[in-house]
Amino acid sequence: MGRGGRGDHSGTPGGVTDEPLDVAGLQRRLAEFAAARDWRQYHNPKNLASALSVEASELVEIFQWLTPEESSRVMADPGTAHRVADEVADVLAYLLQLCDVLDVDPLAALAAKIDRNEKRFPPL
Numbered sequence: 532m533g534r535g536g537r538g539d540h541s542g543t544p545g546g547v548t549d550e551p552l553d554v555a556g557l558q559r560r561l562a563e564f565a566a567a568r569d570w571r572q573y574h575n576p577k578n579l580a581s582a583l584s585v586e587a588s589e590l591v592e593i594f595q596w597l598t599p600e601e602s603s604r605v606m607a608d609p610g611t612a613h614r615v616a617d618e619v620a621d622v623l624a625y626l627l628q629l630c631d632v633l634d635v636d637p638l639a640a641l642a643a644k645i646d647r648n649e650k651r652f653p654p655l
Contacts, residue, residue: 554638558631561624576632583625590618 565571593614594602606612630637 554627558627561628562631565628574628574632576629579625579629579632583622583629586618586621586625590615590622593618 562571565574593605593611597605605615627637629635630640
């Protein structure tokens with residue numbers, strides 16, 4: 532996603548909107564973007580999970596050969612910062628689309644996971 536000519540079908544909408552940023556609104560925009568291009572036919576759980584994995588790997592690739600110290604400074608370089616932000620957006624777009632297709636509320640799922648982890652891993 533985000534780079535012309537790659538044939539990505541995740542549906543990053545172009546432009547800026549005045550709409551407030553919320554999960555449901557972003558999911559709606561992604562769904563509308565994909566529907567307008569007849570990409571919804573490809574948005575099944577298997578394809579979306581695979582695409583999510585690929586995009587997460589592209590994010591990892593930015594950090595692959597950096598030292599921990601260098602990785603902490605990636606946002607200081609405008610070019611690298613832009614790449615990181617694009618890959619984060621790609622990962623989030625596919626995750627939100629996967630949640631939409633599977634009818635998973637990502638915020639509720641995360642809150643429940645944090646609750647379980649707080650019980651599983653008590654403070655020291």
